Amino acid sequence: MSRGRFIALEGIDGSGTTSQRGALAEALRGRGHVVLETNEPSSGSIGRLARERLAHSAKPLDRGALALLFAADRLDHVATEIEPALAAGRIVLTDRYLMSSWAYQSMDCEPQWVRTINARAPWPDLTLVLEVPATEAMRRVSARRQRQGPQLEIYETLALQERLARAYAELARDRSLANVTVIDGTGSMERVTEALLEACEAIGL
Ligand code: TYD
Numbered sequence: 001m002s003r004g005r006f007i008a009l010e011g012i013d014g015s016g017t018t019s020q021r022g023a024l025a026e027a028l029r030g031r032g033h034v035v036l037e038t039n040e041p042s043s044g045s046i047g048r049l050a051r052e053r054l055a056h057s058a059k060p061l062d063r064g065a066l067a068l069l070f071a072a073d074r075l076d077h078v079a080t081e082i083e084p085a086l087a088a089g090r091i092v093l094t095d096r097y098l099m100s101s102w103a104y105q106s107m108d109c110e111p112q113w114v115r116t117i118n119a120r121a122p123w124p125d126l127t128l129v130l131e132v133p134a135t136e137a138m139r140r141v142s143a144r145r146q147r148q149g150p151q152l153e154i155y156e157t158l159a160l161q162e163r164l165a166r167a168y169a170e171l172a173r174d175r176s177l178a179n180v181t182v183i184d185g186t187g188s189m190e191r192v193t194e195a196l197l198e199a200c201e202a203i204g205l
Contacts, residue, residue: 004034004086005205006122008097009196011130012164013156014137014144016185016192020130021095023193028091028200036085039095044080046073054153063108070101071117078121091205099127103167104155123179126203128196129172130185134161179203 009017009024018039025035041047041054050069053061061069074097085092098121105114132140138158145152155164172182181199185192 001089004088004090004092005126005203006082006086006092006094006124007126007128007200008094008099008124009128009130010096010099010103011132011168011185012134012137012161013153014140014161015130015132016140016189017095017130019189020185020192020196021093023189024196024200025093027193027197028093028205031205033091033205034089035091035093036081037093037095038077038081040074040077040097040100041070042073042077042081044073044076046076054155056151056154060154063105067101067105067109067114068117070105071121074098074101074118074121094124097121097124097127099129099168099171102171103164106167107160107163123177125179126199127177127180128199129168129180129182130192131165131169131172131182132185134158134165136186137161137165 009021011017021037021039025037028035041050046069050066050073052058053066082092082094098118101114101118102111135158138156138161141156171177172180183192183195183199
């Protein structure tokens with residue numbers, strides 16, 4: 001059996017990675033692929049701990065310790081979910097992965113150290129970066145939080161999201177990184193899904 005393909009969706013908070021993961025997975029299934037949908041922080045015990053400490057109300061965790069939690073969660077996620085699914089020939093579609101740590105944790109920690117602690121995480125076959133202006137993304141996040149709660153997480157401020165948008169823009173255009181595609185996330189849900197699907201076709205799916 002041939003190995004599956006590993007696709008990561010990335011972008012600032014409110015860029016649409018979660019909704020688009022579902023829509024893209026459906027579109028790929030419609031083409032006969034078997035797709036595992038997953039996310040980071042993962043649903044495993046380390047991922048749950050990271051998510052808990054991201055809430056504004058949680059006792060603040062040292063940012064280096066948080067970076068290590070994300071990195072540990074990632075290796076556990078790769079070993080227990082991602083790698084077995086790829087070995088079984090499935091497409092793995094994750095809402096956030098390695099580039100999230102490079103962008104987010106590099107605001108708090110030395111960027112090279114963030115790369116070092118994540119060095120064992122395999123690079124995806126395709127990284128799709130959804131670009132949405134920080135003002136629009138924060139509007140979406142605030143509306144969602146009002147509907148569903150809970151309260152905002154530590155990175156969900158306009159100033160930090162502006163910084164993150166710049167960090168993602170730079171990473172997305174770094175020619176030394178393989179198979180990264182920038183997608184305009186401001187269009188209709190359907191238009192964005194179509195653009196994501198086209199990028200998947202470009203790697204032979
Ligand atoms: P997110 O997927 O946006 O969760 P939610 O569905 O609750 O909005 O991820 C939660 C936060 O975690 C988000 O602000 C990004 C941050 N994050 C990091 O800082 N580093 C990482 O490595 C990952 C995976 C997420």
